[in-house]
Amino acid sequence: MHSAINRLLRRAVVISALMVSVSAFANSDPTAPLGFTPATPSTTKKAPRLPRLQAILCDGQSQCAAILNGLSRKQGQHINGFVVSKIDDSHVELQRGGKRWTLTVFNSQLVQ
Known part of the structure; x- marks a missing residue:
């Protein structure tokens, strides 16, 4: 027992x-190689994408508006977390978090 x-x-x-x-x-x-450690998921936030500049529309008074992602925006307005800081007949300046980006018109899409 x-x-x-x-x-x-x-x-x-x-x-x-x-x-x-x-x-x-x-x-x-x-099946992992010896000594392999899997990557941990990233906790960093992805920055929003820059809007796509489709056209710049200016009247005779040098007042300009930009078509960004299909939406009309004037100086001082916001799009995707960016502020439209300047618009002239050839480019648009955007600002976000102290940084600046300049978007230019391609293929002569300027309308006056």
């Missing part, structure tokens, strides 16, 4: 050890 209890205890220990090793093995990728 004593040997039956010892065998039962040994089996319980072996099964417990196997369960622990299997759960540890399940937490890693067996």
